[in-house]
Amino acid sequence: MTWQTFVFLAVASAAFGYSGYRLAILVRLMKAQTGKGPAVDKIPERIQTAIVNVLGQKAVLSKKGAGLMHAIIFWGFLIITLGTLEQFVSTIYNQWNFEFIGEAAYGAFAFAQDVSTFLVLVAVLFAVFRRQVLRPVGLGQSHDANIVLTFTGSLMVAILLMNAFFILGHQPTYASSLVISNLISSAFAGLDLSQDTAANFSTFFKWIHMLIVLGFAVYIPSSKHLHVIAAGPNTFLRKLEREKGMKPINFEDETVTQYGAAKISDFSWKDNLDLYSCTECGRCQDLCPAFNTQKPLSPKMLIVDLKENLYRNKAALLAGKLDEVTPAIDINITEDVIWACTSCRACEIACPVFIEHTDKIYDIRRNLVMMESKFPAEVQAVFKNMETNASPWAFSPSDRAQWAEGLNVKTMAEDSSVDILLWVGCAGSYDDRNKKVLRSFVSLLKKAEIKFAILGTEEQCTGDAARRIGNEYLFQTLAKANVETLNRYNVKKVVTACPHCFNTIKNEYKDFGGNYEVFHHSQFLARLIQEGKLKPTKGPDQTITFHDSCYMGRWNNVYEQPRSVLGSLPGVNLVEMKKNHDQAMCCGAGGGRMWMEEHTGKRINDTRTEMALETNASVVAASCPFCITMLSDGMKTKEMQDKVKVVDIAELLDQATT
Amino acid sequence: MNIYVCVKQVPDTETKIKLAGDSSGIDTTGIKWIMSSYDELAVEEALRLKEKNAGSLVTVISAGPARVVDTIRTALAMGADNGIHIELPESADNNFAAKSLAGALKKEAKVDIVFFGKEALDDGTAQTAQLTGEYLGLPSATVILGIEYSATTLKCKREIEGGSYEMVEMPFPCIIAAQKGLNDPRYASLPNIMKAKKKEIKMLKAADVGASDADQKLRYKNFQLPPPKQAGKKISGDAPAQAKELVRLLHEEAKVI
Numbered sequence: 001m002t003w004q005t006f007v008f009l010a011v012a013s014a015a016f017g018y019s020g021y022r023l024a025i026l027v028r029l030m031k032a033q034t035g036k037g038p039a040v041d042k043i044p045e046r047i048q049t050a051i052v053n054v055l056g057q058k059a060v061l062s063k064k065g066a067g068l069m070h071a072i073i074f075w076g077f078l079i080i081t082l083g084t085l086e087q088f089v090s091t092i093y094n095q096w097n098f099e100f101i102g103e104a105a106y107g108a109f110a111f112a113q114d115v116s117t118f119l120v121l122v123a124v125l126f127a128v129f130r131r132q133v134l135r136p137v138g139l140g141q142s143h144d145a146n147i148v149l150t151f152t153g154s155l156m157v158a159i160l161l162m163n164a165f166f167i168l169g170h171q172p173t174y175a176s177s178l179v180i181s182n183l184i185s186s187a188f189a190g191l192d193l194s195q196d197t198a199a200n201f202s203t204f205f206k207w208i209h210m211l212i213v214l215g216f217a218v219y220i221p222s223s224k225h226l227h228v229i230a231a232g233p234n235t236f237l238r239k240l241e242r243e244k245g246m247k248p249i250n251f252e253d254e255t256v257t258q259y260g261a262a263k264i265s266d267f268s269w270k271d272n273l274d275l276y277s278c279t280e281c282g283r284c285q286d287l288c289p290a291f292n293t294q295k296p297l298s299p300k301m302l303i304v305d306l307k308e309n310l311y312r313n314k315a316a317l318l319a320g321k322l323d324e325v326t327p328a329i330d331i332n333i334t335e336d337v338i339w340a341c342t343s344c345r346a347c348e349i350a351c352p353v354f355i356e357h358t359d360k361i362y363d364i365r366r367n368l369v370m371m372e373s374k375f376p377a378e379v380q381a382v383f384k385n386m387e388t389n390a391s392p393w394a395f396s397p398s399d400r401a402q403w404a405e406g407l408n409v410k411t412m413a414e415d416s417s418v419d420i421l422l423w424v425g426c427a428g429s430y431d432d433r434n435k436k437v438l439r440s441f442v443s444l445l446k447k448a449e450i451k452f453a454i455l456g457t458e459e460q461c462t463g464d465a466a467r468r469i470g471n472e473y474l475f476q477t478l479a480k481a482n483v484e485t486l487n488r489y490n491v492k493k494v495v496t497a498c499p500h501c502f503n504t505i506k507n508e509y510k511d512f513g514g515n516y517e518v519f520h521h522s523q524f525l526a527r528l529i530q531e532g533k534l535k536p537t538k539g540p541d542q543t544i545t546f547h548d549s550c551y552m553g554r555w556n557n558v559y560e561q562p563r564s565v566l567g568s569l570p571g572v573n574l575v576e577m578k579k580n581h582d583q584a585m586c587c588g589a590g591g592g593r594m595w596m597e598e599h600t601g602k603r604i605n606d607t608r609t610e611m612a613l614e615t616n617a618s619v620v621a622a623s624c625p626f627c628i629t630m631l632s633d634g635m636k637t638k639e640m641q642d643k644v645k646v647v648d649i650a651e652l653l654d655q656a657t658t
Numbered sequence: 659m660n661i662y663v664c665v666k667q668v669p670d671t672e673t674k675i676k677l678a679g680d681s682s683g684i685d686t687t688g689i690k691w692i693m694s695s696y697d698e699l700a701v702e703e704a705l706r707l708k709e710k711n712a713g714s715l716v717t718v719i720s721a722g723p724a725r726v727v728d729t730i731r732t733a734l735a736m737g738a739d740n741g742i743h744i745e746l747p748e749s750a751d752n753n754f755a756a757k758s759l760a761g762a763l764k765k766e767a768k769v770d771i772v773f774f775g776k777e778a779l780d781d782g783t784a785q786t787a788q789l790t791g792e793y794l795g796l797p798s799a800t801v802i803l804g805i806e807y808s809a810t811t812l813k814c815k816r817e818i819e820g821g822s823y824e825m826v827e828m829p830f831p832c833i834i835a836a837q838k839g840l841n842d843p844r845y846a847s848l849p850n851i852m853k854a855k856k857k858e859i860k861m862l863k864a865a866d867v868g869a870s871d872a873d874q875k876l877r878y879k880n881f882q883l884p885p886p887k888q889a890g891k892k893i894s895g896d897a898p899a900q901a902k903e904l905v906r907l908l909h910e911e912a913k914v915i
Contacts, residue, residue, distance in 0.1 A: 259848055370848035380845050388670045388690045396672040398688065473848050 004203075008091045008210070015214035022221035023229065025318070026276060029310065032317040035261065035268035035363070036247075042240060050236040059235075059352040063283060066130065067352075069123045073152070076120035080159070083113040084213055087206055107177040114163065114178040121156035124149055138282020138300070145280070148225045155212050160184055162205035169199030230276035231353040237270060238354035242557045245508035246362055249472050260366025260470065263325040264309045265317055271360060275307040277353040284347030284357060289586040289608075290340040294601025297340035299347035299357040305332035306360065328364050338364050339376055342604065343468050343591030344550040349582050358591075365470030379469060382595045386474055390460035390481075391426040392595055401456040403428065403435040407442050411456035412489045418453045420519075421491045423505065425498035426461050427625030433632065434497075434625040440654035441497050441521055447657055448533040452495070458485050462504040469592035476512070479504070483514035497521040497650060499551035499624045500590075506556070520552055521650055522562035522623045529568045529653075536656035539570030544652070545577055545617035547608070547631060548584035549624035562623045565649045569656045577611045585611065589626035609634025613644065620646045659714040662772040663704045663738065664759050664790065665697040667722055667729040668780040681881045683749065693729045696775025698736075698843040699836035704773050705737045706841065707807065715739045719762055721746045721755045727859060734854035735846035741859035744867055751876040752785040754869060759786070760793030761867025769794075769831050771812075776801045776835040787835035798833035799826045803840055 040046075053059045057071040082098075089096040099106050128149055131139060139145075163181030166172065168188060175182055193201070220226055249259055261267055284299035285291050291298045309330060310317075316324040329335055338361055347357045368374045382392045389397050401411065403424070412421065422445070428438040445452050463478035482505075486494075494516045496502050506518035528534045544566055552558040559581050566574050579585045588604030598604065609631055612620045620635075622628050628646055635641040669675070670690040678685045693701075701718065708714040718733040720726040721744040730741040744758045763769050772794075777784035784800065791798030803823070804815035814826045817837055846854070864870055891907070893900045908915045 257849070373845045373847045375845075377842065383845060384692075388692055389672050394672050396670075396674050397690070398674050473851070 002094070005092050008088070011211070012088070012214055015217050019217040019221055025314070026221060026226075026272075029314065029317055030269035030272045032320070033265060033267055033269050033272060034322070035266050035271065037268035037270040038237070038239070040237060045240055046236045046238075049238060049240065050232065053235045053352075053354075054232050059354070062352070066281070069126050069130070072119050072123040073127075076116040076123070079112050079116040080120065080155075082109070083159070084209070087210055091206070091210065103173065107174040110174045111177040111179065113159075114180050117156050117159045118180040121153065121160070124153045124156065128153070136282065136286075138286040140280070140282065142224070142280060144224050147219070148223065151212055151216055151219070155209060155216075158205045158209035158212065162202050162209055164188060165193075165198045165202035165205060168193060169195050169197075169202050171195075224279050226276050227279035227353060230273055231279070234273050234277040234353050234355070237273065239356060243503075243507050243555065245511060246359070246467055246472075248476070248508075248511045249366070251473060251476065258367070259370045259472065260368070261328050261360070261363035262367040262371060263322070263328055264306065264313055265322050265325045266328070266367070267306075267360065267363065271306075272310065274355040274360075275303055275310060278303045278307070278355055279353070280304060281352065283350040283352065284355075287346035287350045287583065287585075289342055289344060289346065289588060289604045292585075293604050293607055295336075295340035296334060296600065297337045302333060302337065302357060302360065303355060305330075308332065328367070333364070335368065335374065336600070338368065339596065340600075341591050342550070342586045342588055342593045344586035345554040346550075346583075346586065349554050362468065362470065365468075366472055367470075369470035370473060375469065376596045378597055379592070379595055382469075382592075383466065383471055383474060386461050386463070386466055386478065390478060391430060392461060392465055393426060393430050395430045397457055397460075400424075400429045400459060401454065403430075403438055404442065404454065407439065409442055410453045411458070412453045412491075413456065413458065415453055416489045417451075419451045420493040420495050421486070421489070422452045422454050423494050423496035423498075423501050424454055424459060425496060425501040425625065427498060427629075429459070431625060431629070433628060434648075437497055437625065437628070437648040437650055440648065441650040443654045444525060444528070444534060444650060444657065448528045450528075455485060455489075460485075462501045464500040464504045465592045465595060467504070467508070468590070469595075479509060479512045479514075483509050483512045486514055486516065491516060493517045493519070495519040495521060495524045497623070497625070497648065499549040499555075500626070503551045503555050520556075520558060520561075520623065522552065522565060523558060525650065525653055526561040526564045529565065534653065534657050536569050536653060537658065538656050539572065540619070540652060540656060541571035542619050543573040543575055543615070543617045544569075544619045544621050545575050545612055545615040546580075546649075547577070547587065547612065547620055547622045547627055548580060549622065549627050550584075550586050550590050552623060553584060554582055562621070562649050565653055566621055569652060575615045575617055577615055579611060587622075587624075587627040587630035589630045594626050594629075603634070603637070605630035605634040606637050609638055609640075613638065613640060618644060619652070620644060621649050621652060622646065623649050659707065659711045659770045660766065660768045661704045661707055661714055661716045662719060662763060662766070662769055663697070663700050663716060663733065664719050664721075664772060664774050664786070665701065665729055665733055666694045666755075666775070666778045666780075666786075667691045667720065667726040668694045668778055671695075671779060675883065677881050677883060683878065683881055686748070691725055691728065693732050694775050694779045696777060696779070696836055696838065698775075699838065699840045700773035700775050700834075701733045701736050701738060702841045702843040703805070703834070703836055704771075705844070707771070708737075710807070717742060717766070719744065719759055721750065721758045721762075723748050730859055731854050731857075732846070734857045734859075735851040736844055737846075737850055739857070741857065742862060743859050744862045744864065744869075746864055746869075747871075749874070749878065751874055752781075752783055753789060753875040754864075754871075754873040756786045756789030757793055757873045758864055758867050758869040760790045761869055762862060763790070763794060765867065771831060772796070772833045774833065774835045776837045784835075787833055791833040794833075796831055796833050797828045798835070799828060800835035801837045802834050803837050805834065805840075 057074055060070050061067040086098045160181055163178050164184035167175045167182055167185040280300055282300050288299050313325045341361045343358055345358055385392055385394050424438060427434040460478050460481050463475035467475035494505055502518055502520045546563055546566055566572055585608050587608050620631055631646045635644055635646060670692045673689050676685040704716045708716050716738040717740040718730050718738045719742040720730050727743050730743055734741055742762055744762055746758060774787035787800055788798050799814045799816055801817045802814045803817055806813040811827055811829050816824050816826050818824050893903045
């Protein structure tokens with residue numbers, strides 16, 4: 001025991017004490033939230049995802065360059081932290097070092113420490129280079145990040161200097177294991193320091209290192225670097241399945257008087273953890289179709305701004321004075337920010353710490369729509385159409401089956417002893433362009449001799465758009481009516497050419513008693529081809545590019561089936577757009593945006609159309625009625641509608657088969 | 659203020675109208691009923707007036723068969739306070755309705771203003787507001803696009819033929835019939851929809867308001883659907899030939915010139 005013991009214990013207790021106090025406040029803020037968080041189930045799967053994505057850095061590494069940089073810093077720090085621990089204990093009592101593990105093992109430990117320190121230093125220098133020279137848009141300029149990098153870089157330099165002087169001062173047997181420090185020490189050999197002086201220098205740099213670590217501990221809870229503590233738990237608690245339905249609201253529960261999130265306090269503890277986990281890497285923003293077309297929404301800033309709102313309301317939340325908490329819509333998160341989202345989930349797929357951005361947007365929309373009746377004016381007609389005619393478009397429900405006239409398609413009321421129900425959807429029923437898609441799909445079902453029927457005038461809108469816009473009440477009215485009809489006919493299997501209907505019936509109707517095996521027509525057609533029931537023989541002999549629908553791709557992980565349908569067509573040259581699969585850009589119609597005006601910035605559909613045109617394909621294939629509408633409009637804007645056709649995969653396959 | 663709004667329930671505009679078997683009226687099975695859109699403007703104006711005058715009450719009245727209660731609920735969900743339903747037969751005409759509405763309004767302690775839509779979306783006769791005013795002996799102004807309220811009078815901007823406007827000044831109490839453009843009707847919030855389910859609707863019979871079948875001035879004999887829309891005709895040839903053919907068609911086939 002020396003003076004160092006007492007100084008260290010005093011400083012470390014103060015630093016960790018303060019840090020713990022700040023972290024405890026963050027936990028109390030989680031407990032203060034009134035929203036319902038997710039259930040924590042499937043522990044083995046959670047442990048697995050935490051190992052793969054935290055220790056294994058899988059999600060982080062999905063981005064080249066910066067991902068590797070982060071992984072090196074992360075893995076390096078895991079090793080360096082062992083060394084830091086040794087410094088702490090040996091400062092408290094100098095006999096307590098880790099040399100008891102044996103000379104060879106300790107040599108390896110020292111080697112790992114030394115190399116890790118060097119690699120982390122290189123990675124930090126790359127990070128500085130990236131932030132200050134490359135300056136990717138997604139990162140932005142962050143004072144916080146500069147402080148963190150300065151801390152981290154100085155830590156590494158201190159360790160290397162500590163070890164270099166230690167070699168000069170103590171000449172340990174394992175000096176050769178400290179390869180980098182040994183090199184540095186040989187550079188200092190010319191200084192001709194006495195052993196005592198060198199040893200003192202080593203102690204000095206050890207203290208520098210330890211004080212930076214303790215300073216870091218104090219700094220972390222109030223900075224974006226909080227992710228080092230929050231991101232692990234957030235990964236463990238993440239939504240495990242890619243497919244997700246929105247949380248239903250129980251309107252029967254009369255104790256619930258607030259629908260959606262009016263204030264930060266209406267969110268759940270898990271939402272707080274999401275906010276704590278964000279380190280502002282900007283991957284979400286890089287992929288966001290709204291941000292990339294100059295809309296006011298950046299998913300990164302949404303999270304940053306919600307966190308700011310949370311901290312601003314800290315006192316009221318901790319005191320339980322929820323009526324004093326300020327609204328979620330504020331100077332940063334305006335209503336325009338909330339309405340800009342297309343619910344494409346590119347942000348969620350990009351996020352390396354599994355933040356769920358879209359749920360927060362839906363929660364705020366729910367409050368705006370149901371509590372305050374605030375939404376873009378053009379949406380009111382859509383709601384009213386859905387209420388009275390069960391379709392977002394103004395058409396008579398009695399005309400719902402008109403698209404099938406002359407096709408000899410049976411309704412369930414006429415014959416319910418079929419293998420599968422064809423769910424037509426509002427676009428297939430009423431939109432002239434999409435009626436053709438449905439007619440092609442029916443033609444294919446007949447060629448493959450599938451026994452199917454439609455609900456005809458008994459079908460209603462699934463309510464997807466109402467739900468994404470925030471009108472959960474209207475959604476549930478439609479959902480319950482549809483589930484009642486489907487269950488009345490004892491429907492087991494459903495096939496639909498609309499990804500929005502697909503997602504809603506498959507992932508959301510189960511909350512209302514509707515459990516069906518649901519297929520998207522891309523899946524169904526791919527299977528019919530595989531089973532030999534459909535044999536494409538006449539090739540379109542064209543270059544085709546495929547546009548991924550968000551609700552099949554990112555929402556339901558279906559990427560390959562539509563491509564396999566296109567690949568089966570003779571003579572097709574399938575080319576990819578620069579953004580494809582889970583990186584694909586939304587057409588701009590999701591999240592109810594189909595029925596909203598686009599006033600700000602460049603149009604999303606035009607931007608996506610440009611990407612399609614860049615491939616020089618003569619056909620753009622899609623598998624969603626809204627994508628087809630948006631991309632066809634884009635082609636018209638570019639005056640390319642006569643040169644490049646936007647078609648559904650079913651139309652191409654129908655032409656290729658006999 | 660005691661503010662009243664008279665609303666009519668009409669078939670949704672997308673309804674495919676079918677006639678009843680005996681052509682005595684339309685077949686109402688399967689029809690989705692909505693509040694006539696001009697009446698939505700009336701409800702909205704009433705609610706805005708209430709919001710400007712603390713302590714005001716908005717009462718919605720509808721005369722018609724039992725189904726119209728749903729439309730009264732719609733107005734209550736938008737924010738009206740009370741409802742009155744006067745039960746009239748399906749076939750009741752404007753006069754029967756106006757007499758009943760006036761009768762119900764006479765039973766109220768104090769009426770400051772009554773809003774209507776300028777016409778109903780179904781029959782489009784644009785009579786009920788004025789007739790009600792007549793029965794009540796109140797001034798009325800129809801096709802109103804804008805209103806400036808003062809303590810005892812109100813100035814109304816009224817749309818007239820030829821794209822012009824006239825200004826009408828009236829004292830309270832009075833009758834206003836709303837035209838599209840007066841406001842943008844609100845979408846009912848969910849808490850208000852829930853509250854509307856519990857609000858009381860006073861039920862009255864025609865006899866309670868001094869009206870009877872004798873007030874029916876129109877008797878319908880026979881309904882017919884308009885002839886189905888004919889396909890358009892494309893006139894070809896050079897411009898003088900096209901013009902000549904157009905004149906011939908307008909003269910001989912359409913018989914409009």
